[in-house]
Amino acid sequence: xxxxxxxxxxxxxxxxxxxxxxxxxxxxxxxxxxxxxxxxxxxxxxxxxxxxxxxxxxxxxxxxxxxxxxxxxxxxxxxxxxxxxxxxxxxxxxxxxxxxxxxxxxxxxxxxxxxxxxxxxxxxxxxxxxxxxxxxxxxxxxxxxxxxxxxxxxxxxxxxxxxxxxxxxxxxxxxxxxxxxxxxxxxxxxxxxxxxxxxxxxxxxxxxxxxxxxxxxxxxxxxxxxxxxxxxxxxxxxxxxxxxxxxxxxxxxxxxxxxxxxxxxxxxxxxxxxxxxxxxxxxxxxxxxxxxxxxxxxxxxxxxxxxxxxxxxxxxxxxxxxxxxxxxxxxxxxxxxxxxxxxxxxxxxxxxxxxxxxxxxxxxxxxxxxxxxxxxxxxxxxxxxxxxxxxxxxxxxxxxxxxxxxxxxxxxxxxxxxxxxxxxxxxxxxxxxxxxxxxxxxxxxxxxxxxxx
Numbered sequence: 001x002x003x004x005x006x007x008x009x010x011x012x013x014x015x016x017x018x019x020x021x022x023x024x025x026x027x028x029x030x031x032x033x034x035x036x037x038x039x040x041x042x043x044x045x046x047x048x049x050x051x052x053x054x055x056x057x058x059x060x061x062x063x064x065x066x067x068x069x070x071x072x073x074x075x076x077x078x079x080x081x082x083x084x085x086x087x088x089x090x091x092x093x094x095x096x097x098x099x100x101x102x103x104x105x106x107x108x109x110x111x112x113x114x115x116x117x118x119x120x121x122x123x124x125x126x127x128x129x130x131x132x133x134x135x136x137x138x139x140x141x142x143x144x145x146x147x148x149x150x151x152x153x154x155x156x157x158x159x160x161x162x163x164x165x166x167x168x169x170x171x172x173x174x175x176x177x178x179x180x181x182x183x184x185x186x187x188x189x190x191x192x193x194x195x196x197x198x199x200x201x202x203x204x205x206x207x208x209x210x211x212x213x214x215x216x217x218x219x220x221x222x223x224x225x226x227x228x229x230x231x232x233x234x235x236x237x238x239x240x241x242x243x244x245x246x247x248x249x250x251x252x253x254x255x256x257x258x259x260x261x262x263x264x265x266x267x268x269x270x271x272x273x274x275x276x277x278x279x280x281x282x283x284x285x286x287x288x289x290x291x292x293x294x295x296x297x298x299x300x301x302x303x304x305x306x307x308x309x310x311x312x313x314x315x316x317x318x319x320x321x322x323x324x325x326x327x328x329x330x331x332x333x334x335x336x337x338x339x340x341x342x343x344x345x346x347x348x349x350x351x352x353x354x355x356x357x358x359x360x361x362x363x364x365x366x367x368x369x370x371x372x373x374x375x376x377x378x379x380x381x382x383x384x385x386x387x388x389x390x391x392x393x394x395x396x397x398x399x400x401x402x403x404x405x406x407x408x409x410x411x412x413x414x415x416x417x418x419x420x421x422x423x424x425x426x427x428x429x430x431x432x433x434x435x436x437x438x439x440x441x442x443x444x445x446x447x448x449x450x451x452x453x
Contacts, residue, residue, distance in 0.1 A: 017090060027086035031138070032058070032097065035107050036078050049074070051082060051097070054131055062099040070102050072112055079105040110213050114220050117247060121222070126229050126251050133234040133253045139202040141168040143233070145188045148173035152209045152238070152259040159263035164270050170199060176208035181218035186227035193232050203266055204231065206248060207238030207259045209389035219246040238262035403435040422445040 036050035045064030062108035131369040174184040251257040256262035410418040
C-alpha cells in the first residue's frame with residue numbers, strides 16, 4: 001500500500017502574501033499608459049484610481065508622499081503614463097499598481113507645456129495689446145513664412161491673385177513641423193526683418209494648414225514666440241484651422257483663423273477699388289456740375305444786386321433796426337434777471353443777518369433764564385419740604401423728645417449713661433439731664449428693685 005504526502009493547505013492571508021511577494025519580485029518597476037477613471041482623493045491625501053484602455057483595466061494607488069511631486073491635477077479622462085510596482089492588497093486580494101511617478105501622455109503633456117509657456121510669456125508682457133503693431137487694409141509687398149510645398153502657400157497666393165494681383169509676394173520657405181521647424185521659422189523672421197529695406201517688405205504672414213497638436217507644436221515654441229515679438233515688421237499669424245490656437249497667435253500683431261483669411265486681411269479687393277474709383281468719378285462729375293450751377297446762380301444774383309444798390313442799403317437799414325431791437329430786448333432781460341437776483345440775495349442776506357440772529361439768541365436767552373429761575377424755585381421748594389420731613393422724622397426718634405414728656409437721663413462724670421444701680425457707687429457725682437437743663441447730685445446709696453417672689 002503506497003503512502004502519499006499530506007497536502008499543504010494555505011490560509012487566505014498566506015496565499016495573498018505569497019502572490020504579493022511574487023508580483024513585487026518580478027514586476028518591481030513597470031511603465032503603463034492608459035486613461036484614468038474612478039479617481040478618488042480621500043482626506044488621507046492618497047490617490048486611488050483605475051487605469052484602463054479599450055479592453056482592460058487595473059487598479060492603481062499613489063500615496064501622499066509620492067503624489068505631492070506631481071505638477072498637475074489628474075482628472076477622469078486624462079491619458080497618463082504611470083510608473084510603479086505591481087502588488088496585491090492582501091486585505092481584499094485586489095491586484096493593483098503602486099504608482100511612484102505620473103506624467104501626462106500625448107496631447108496632455110503638450111497642452112500642459114502650452115499653458116505653462118502661455119502663463120510665463122503673458123507675465124512678461126509679450127501678449128500685451130500695447131505692443132501690437134497696426135495692421136493696414138492693404139500692402140504692396142508681403143512676406144509669406146510657410147512651407148513652399150504646402151496647401152497654405154497655394155491658398156494665400158491664390159487669394160492675393162484674385163483680390164489684388166499687384167501685391168508682391170516673397171516666400172520664405174521653412175519646415176512647419178518637426179524638430180527643425182522652430183529654428184527655421186525663427187531664422188526666417190529675422191531674415192525678413194533684415195531685408196526689409198532691400199526688398200521693400202511691409203508685413204509678414206507666418207502660418208501653415210491645420211493638423212494635430214503635435215503638428216502645430218513648432219508654433220507653440222518659445223523661440224518662435226520671441227522671434228515674432230522681436231519683429232519690426234507687422235506679423236499676422238495664420239496657423240491651422242479656425243479652432244486651432246497657438247502661442248504664435250497670441251504674440252502676433254493679428255491672428256487670422258486660416259492662411260486664406262490672412263491673405264484676405266492684407267490684400268484689398270480690386271473690385272472694391274474699382275467700385276471706389278467709379279464712385280469717385282461719379283462724385284467728381286456731380287460736384288463739378290453742382291459747382292457750375294451754383295456759380296451761375298451766384299453770378300446771376302450778383303448781377304441783379306448790382307442793378308439796384310438802393311435795395312441793398314434798405315436791407316442793411318432793416319437789419320440794423322432788427323439788431324437794435326434785439327439788443328434792447330436782450331439788455332432789458334438782463335436787467336430784469338439782475339434785479340431779481342439782487343432781490344434774492346438781499347432776502348438771503350437778511351436771513352443770515354447778525355442782528356436777526358442776535359434777536360433770536362436774546363429771545364432764547366430770556367426763555368432759558370425764565371426756565372432756570374422756575375426750575376431753581378421748584379428745586380428749592382422741594383429741598384425745603386424734604387428738610388422739614390427729615391426734621392420731623394428726626395424729632396420723632398430723638399431722645400430730647402422723651403425729656404419733654406417728663407423723663408430724665410443720668411450720666412456719670414465720664415458721660416456714661418446710667419442704666420442700672422451697679423453702674424454707680426455711693427459718693428459718685430451724677431449729672432442728670434432734664435428737658436430744661438441739668439442737675440448735679442451725689443450718690444449716697446443705691447437700692448436695687450426687690451426681686452419678684
